[in-house]
Amino acid sequence: MEEQVRRLSAQYGWNLSDDEIHRIAAEAAVQEKVLERLKQIHLAQTRPVMGAFKARRSSPGNRRRK
Amino acid sequence: MTALDLESATIAELAPVIKAKKLSVVDLTKRFLDRIERYNPALNAFQTVTADDGLKQARALDRELRAGKWRGPLHGIPFSIKDNLATRGVKTTGGSKQLANWIPDYDASVVEKLQSAGAVILGKTNMHEWASGSTTINPYYGTTANPWDRQRIAGGSSGGSAASVAASLCLGSIGTDNAGSVRHPASLCGVVGLKATFGRVSRYGGVLGTGGFSTDHFGPFAKTVRDCAVMLKAIAGHDLKDPLSSREPVGNYTGAIGKSVKGLRVGLINGYFDEFMSAAVHGAFDAAVGQLKTLGVKVVKLDIPYTDLIAAVQLATSRVENVAPAHEYLQTSPRDYSAPLFYRHIKSLLIPADVYVTAQRVRRLICEAFEAAFDKVDVIAAPTVGSPAQTIDECRQGFAIVDGRRVELQEERGTTGTLCTIPFNVTGLPAMSLCCGFSANGLPIGMQIVGAPFDEARLFQVGHAYEQAAGWYGRRPNLD
Numbered sequence: 001m002e003e004q005v006r007r008l009s010a011q012y013g014w015n016l017s018d019d020e021i022h023r024i025a026a027e028a029a030v031q032e033k034v035l036e037r038l039k040q041i042h043l044a045q046t047r048p049v050m051g052a053f054k055a056r057r058s059s060p061g062n063r064r065r066k
Numbered sequence: 067m068t069a070l071d072l073e074s075a076t077i078a079e080l081a082p083v084i085k086a087k088k089l090s091v092v093d094l095t096k097r098f099l100d101r102i103e104r105y106n107p108a109l110n111a112f113q114t115v116t117a118d119d120g121l122k123q124a125r126a127l128d129r130e131l132r133a134g135k136w137r138g139p140l141h142g143i144p145f146s147i148k149d150n151l152a153t154r155g156v157k158t159t160g161g162s163k164q165l166a167n168w169i170p171d172y173d174a175s176v177v178e179k180l181q182s183a184g185a186v187i188l189g190k191t192n193m194h195e196w197a198s199g200s201t202t203i204n205p206y207y208g209t210t211a212n213p214w215d216r217q218r219i220a221g222g223s224s225g226g227s228a229a230s231v232a233a234s235l236c237l238g239s240i241g242t243d244n245a246g247s248v249r250h251p252a253s254l255c256g257v258v259g260l261k262a263t264f265g266r267v268s269r270y271g272g273v274l275g276t277g278g279f280s281t282d283h284f285g286p287f288a289k290t291v292r293d294c295a296v297m298l299k300a301i302a303g304h305d306l307k308d309p310l311s312s313r314e315p316v317g318n319y320t321g322a323i324g325k326s327v328k329g330l331r332v333g334l335i336n337g338y339f340d341e342f343m344s345a346a347v348h349g350a351f352d353a354a355v356g357q358l359k360t361l362g363v364k365v366v367k368l369d370i371p372y373t374d375l376i377a378a379v380q381l382a383t384s385r386v387e388n389v390a391p392a393h394e395y396l397q398t399s400p401r402d403y404s405a406p407l408f409y410r411h412i413k414s415l416l417i418p419a420d421v422y423v424t425a426q427r428v429r430r431l432i433c434e435a436f437e438a439a440f441d442k443v444d445v446i447a448a449p450t451v452g453s454p455a456q457t458i459d460e461c462r463q464g465f466a467i468v469d470g471r472r473v474e475l476q477e478e479r480g481t482t483g484t485l486c487t488i489p490f491n492v493t494g495l496p497a498m499s500l501c502c503g504f505s506a507n508g509l510p511i512g513m514q515i516v517g518a519p520f521d522e523a524r525l526f527q528v529g530h531a532y533e534q535a536a537g538w539y540g541r542r543p544n545l546d
Contacts, residue, residue, distance in 0.1 A: 001416070004416055005412065005416070008412060008415055008416075012396055012397055012400065013397075014400050020409070023409065024409050024412050024413060027409065027413055028412075028413045028416050030478045031381070031413050031416075031417070031478070032416075033478070034377070034378050034381060034478050034479055035378055035381065035382055035417065035421050035425075037374075037375060037378055038375065038378050038379070038382065038421065038424045038425055038428050039421070039424060041372075041375065041424075041428055041431070043424065043427045043428065043431075046427045046428075046430055046431060047427065047430065048423055048426030048427050048429070048430060049280065049426055049429045049430045049433060050426075051310065052264075052265040052310050052311070052312045052313075053263055053264050053265050053312060053494050053519050053520070054314070054519065055314050055518075055519050055520035055521075
């Protein structure tokens, strides 16, 4: 992770200090762990949410997903 | 009209007075400007006050009234606007250093619609830097204080908007809500805050980088549910300038006010919210559910799958979508971000594209799970924020002691204060926060009423019935 932060720092010209790089890399590792869980979900045939939402048309007692 | 009357005044009460020309718009505007002059230095709710423009609008609206033209219930009503919504000819900073001197040459669609409805804009409100947090402790424009206790935060990111309404410096405001940024400060300041269904209110004219394309919503603050309904009616509807704005017809929101809630089904979600509630919020929320039961609603317990993934989806979608428009500033003025936001943007750049798309796919599962719940219930009730407003000092140190235990205000899943609000950013469902009680030390506590897509009318029906029965809306902070 530190290497990736260093690369970004060089690419953007941020001149991040070593302390900053350590800190950001450590926090990014925690972030990666949180996001890792998303990859464990079975998503076959599941398409991303795109575009505007629709209202539900059927009666409250007989509603189906959009 | 006395100062006390202004504190308790609502849009619904003042509209007929203005229409009948018993009070001129100029007079009303001046009285609110006087309050801003008196109380804003201590609160820092307004970042920019547009007194001259406001009085100019007021004079024009009085002329219209004299000519027999009344635009509707917002004619002559004073408003504030969050500082990440473009206002023609008025500085719009997004709470940032980078945009400190930006003066747009156009209005955001919500501002345009509000003004067409007759609103008088009194100024722009303070907010969290780039709307990226929930304290409104802004390193460049100062901290907005909570009108109920000035040692405490007003919440955020639309903290100035909520405080301006709670302190009666105006009668309504427009904020933006990417993770709870309308509902969180509404809860902490004891006012009503609404995030309508995704696409219900146009987002044209919002400062890019102050909310995710998938999760951000614009919405009203008001003192009462009825006022909120009037405001939504004015700002809702399709907008050609916003490709994600919906063509669904705008509902009869005020028509829902006063309808009985007897027999309606109110859902309570098992599990998710319990983790975040302090004893004070738990007590107030349980009492509010009890009050709803006395009004005749039926409570239904709901098990909703995938709620444990909400924070990860919000994090991946919202942060990636927020950092994309920041590219230019990350190249030209990176150190003009506060250090925490600069570091957060760097972390966001490290989220891989496939994780972003995966998050959007998981988001669909979550949306479908919540929508299926509306087969069983008419609305969902939930707490808005896990605990009442923290002190400014607690927020600066990064943790608070709640019920005797240390609570980190920023954790790996995101900002602790918004974990109760993000489910409805991820799902796009309409969600309204209203006051459901006060803590032992006099701080407001909020409850969310959440509806099926585009069923905002139902939120107003249930919210108004609760509000009238509970009566909390009548309490006002003591500012002197």
